[in-house]
Amino acid sequence: MQKRNLSFWEIWNMSFGFLGIQFGFALQNANTSRIFETLGAQVEDIPILWIAAPVTGLIVQPIVGYFSDRTWTKLGRRRPYFLVGAILSSLALFIMPNSPTLWVAAGTLWIMDASINISMEPFRAFVGDNLPERQRTLGFSMQSFFIGIGAVVGSLLPYMFTNWFGVSNTAAEGIIPDSVKWSFYVGGVVFLLAVLWTVFKSKEYSPEELAAFDKADKAISTINDEIVDKQKNIKSQFKIGFGMSVIGALFSGIIYFEDLTKELYILFIGLLIAGILFMIASQLRKKQVRNGFTVIITDMLNMPRAMKQLAWVQFFSWFALFSMWIYTTQAVTGHVFNTSDTTSELYNDAADWVTVMFTVYNGVAAAVAFLLPVLARRTSNKFTHMLALCAGGLGLISIYFLSDKIGLLLAMVGVGIAWASILSIPYAMLSGSLPSNKMGYYMGVFNFFIVIPQIVAATILGFLVKEFFGNEPIYALLIGGFSMILAGILTLRVQTQRKINISEQN
Structure with missing residues (x-):
């Protein structure tokens, strides 16, 4: 008994919700430091204000995964969580740019990230539930494609509102510019509509059907026995x-x-x-x-071996990403454009250019999302992921040596290749090692190795930048670049077993 192959459009529909989820993440990642700094945060305080996001994910994702493994309603197993998270996230996106004080913004970030995690966590398990192993790389790559597209438009929105529609990108001290506000409003609407599309256009296997698939799969049965x-x-x-x-x-x-x-x-x-x-x-x-x-x-102690090995890869990959999300605005405005005056036109133009940089790396991620599986088939998932992470690390390191806008965009090409791989290949490598009755839970636990490095980054990067690098945020990007290259090297030690499908044996 095997899961049937889904058509391209069925996989499209089940992944479409990630378009909205990434709208939320893109707006959060590209604009939160700007909002915090506008509301009076000092550069060394920004990492600790960001701590809400990873701490929330650390708590929410395994709990949501655990309960979604045990849920069955008229909407299915994972889709009720998509819907609830989308509603809450959209409300938070409307509130965030209207925060009157720094601590209101930090609290809203906490609520928004918790809500996004409620929607996002079951999406990873959704692919493992619905697709046979031979289609999972395509499924995760489809998610990467929508993440890239959503992040391109989401990151570009403030720039678009300013340069295409004449909306002001400056405001009085302590006030969030209108271009940022309208970007968050549009993001809230898109988030909800995209998730609704997946909720009503997708179907799920029942728990009984999934149990039957696992029973027929000897490799999964072995994994279940090991966990017991x-x-x-x-x-x-x-x-x-x-x-x-x-x-x-x-x-x-x-x-x-x-x-x-x-x-x-x-x-x-x-x-x-x-x-x-x-x-x-x-x-x-x-x-x-x-x-x-x-x-x-x-069950945190019972992780499959491949998951434990991938944990180190994820740790150093996401440490690098978090350093980029926290410090790119300050590194570009201060190191490249030599300004720290948040009320000046030069600062805000440079901050807008950061959103363009983020647009480029997300656009590259969308463009290469379907090329990585092709390279992986001809080499291996490990080799492909290693190359992608090294490209991303070199891109981050190169920012230190750049002094013009075009060069900054070229640096983001390497980051985009790494981003596409981070969003797909580790999950494809992991999914074959997980039983369906714990798919949601272990995907949630896998998020620990995304969240823990973010907590580490948020707690030590501010300290390092202040104590050792003279409050120069560009050095945080250098640390991130070397961390990503290390993650690429560690990928080569991951050991996974590729299960052979009956259809491939004949």
Whole structure:
């Protein structure tokens, strides 16, 4: 028993919602630092204000994944989460540019990112649920295509409103320009409509059908057996939790007594809390308690080997991306255009050019989305991902040496190639290692290795830029570039087994 091949347009419909999701992310990524700085944030404070987004994802995604694995309604398994997240995200997009103070903007970012995560997380599992393995690379590439298109238009919106429609891109001190406001309004509408298209134009297999597919798949059956066997690791879970707690408490004390940057508390207090949760879960399991909490915490230890290896690749890839999203505006305005006056025309023109740069890398990602699977078939997923990440790292590093607008756009070509690969190939490599009854949960846990590097970046980049680089944000991009190249090298050590389909054996 096998899943049927879906047509091109069926895959198109099930991926179309990512167009709207990426509108939201593009507006958030390209404009949040600008909004924070306009509302009075100092450059060293911006990373900690961004912390809301990754922390929210860390909490929301595995929980949404866990419950979506266990959901079945008239709308299906994943689609109810698409819809709820889209409604909440659209409302947040309307509120964000009208924030009267810095802390209102930071709180709205938290709500907006939580809502986007509610919609986004099940989309990854949606591909694993609906497509046979031979079509999953195409499915994730289709998502990358829509992410690229949505991000192109979303990132370009402030520039379009200013240069095509004459909407002002400047405003009084502490006021968000109208070009940014109208961009967020359009993004909110597009987000909701695109997700609605997927909700009503797609179908899902029932849990019973998915279980039958897994039963017929010997490789997936083996994975299920391995996960069940690993449920016995109660002592190991307690020891790991205890170690995490000790490290978190120790470094939190060092930060306090040495009066180090307070943002570091987030990283190590978070480690302390995670360790405590591991210990609590182990003690509950010892008493034969099995509930959502114990399953969510315990299955983090039961990840398939390929997922653990991909975790390091994701960590260094997303550390680089987060450094770019936080610091590109400040690096370009300060290092390339030599201005920090947020009320000046030069600053705002440079900030608008950053949105064009982001448009270019997203446009490149959309353009190469369907070329990467072709290269992967002729070489391998690992080799293709390594090349793409190295291209992205070199693109980020090159910004340090550039002094003109066209050169900045060329640097983004490499970033765009890396972005297309990051959004598709790791998921294609991972999906074959996951059973359907835990697809949503493990896709949510996989998000940890997107979120944790963002938390690390948000807690240490501000410290590094301030203490070692004289508040010069361009050095954060250099760190990001080398991090992405390291991620590419680590890709080569990932070990995955390609399952052979019955149709391919005949």
